[in-house]
Amino acid sequence: SNVVELEVVTGEGECRVCxxxxxxxxxxxxxxGLGQFGVITRARIPLSPAPRTVRWARVVYASFAEYAADAEWLVTRPSESAFDYVEGFAFVRSDDPVNGWPSVPIPAGARFDPSLLPAGEPGPLLYCLEVALYQHQQQQPDDVDERMGEMMRRLKYVRGLEYAADVGYVEFLSRVNRVEEEARRSGSWDAPHPWLNLFVSARDIADFDRAVLAGMLADGIDGPMLIYPMLKS
Incomplete structure (x- = not known):
């Protein structure tokens, strides 16, 4: 959705605009196509003003079914009443600093209170839904508060296990870089960490969680286990 037009040199040596x-x-x-179908020589990409700040939030679920339902609802919202960013991850129900709940709270210094977790959901994993709203120059903080509050009220996360911070746009974009820097300082970055991306249908995602995430990966992988919905084209 970020590219509207390309100029491509094909394998036959033809220059085409598509x-x-x-x-x-x-x-x-x-x-x-990873370069297998042609070489991109020009791209037309629309630009828009960068937001001033970002309201960045994380909420925790003990039930995968509720997590998946809320995430799917969020990505199908019309743009005027949607978050600007929706992602999520699974983490281990423990105090392990890498795989467990210490990896969830934002900003730094916030605490995770495991006593708030419901007793009826004893699975090995918990789930974190991560969302963000951009605040542009012409917007007032109250506008972001109202939109954030309206959407968060509809979500079925564990009350009391919600975290939010207002950060600069560049800081928000650099959040993964900070995780990498911490991993380099601890030495874990140099350990093998294979990267695997999978598309799983909505029909099968609950079985995938039960058999793979909660079954095979219940102790974590010493790294992120991202899991979030995407719309079909």
Missing amino acids: SPSSHPDLFFAVLG
């Missing part, structure tokens, strides 16, 4: 409406097969093949 877009979602003109030569769409070439356009989408080149975007995800």
Whole structure:
């Protein structure tokens, strides 16, 4: 959705301009083709003003079914009443500093209170839904408060296990870099950490959680286990 047009040199040596409406097969093949379908020589990408600040929030679930339902509801919202960013991850129900709940709270210094977890959900994993709203120059903080509050009230997360911080846009974009820096300082960055991306259908995601995440990976992987919905094209 960030690229509206490409200029591509194909394997036959032809220079073509393509877009979602003109030569769409070439356009989408080149975007995800790792250079196998042509060489991109020009891209048209629309720009927009960067937001001033970001309201960054994390909420915790003990039930995967409720986590998945809320995440799917959020990504299907119309843009005017949606978060600007929705992602999530599974983590271990323990105080392990890497795999467990200490990895969840924001900002630094916030505490995770495990006594708030419901007794009826004893599984080995918990789930964190991570969302963000951008505040642009023309917006007032009250606008962000109202939108955030309206959407958060509808979510079925564990009350009391919600965390939020207002951060600069660059700081928000750099959040993964800080995790990498911490891993380098601790030495864990140099350990093997294979990276695997999978698409799992909504129909099968509960079985995947039960068999793979909660079954095979119940002790964590010493790294992030991201799990979040995406809309079909």
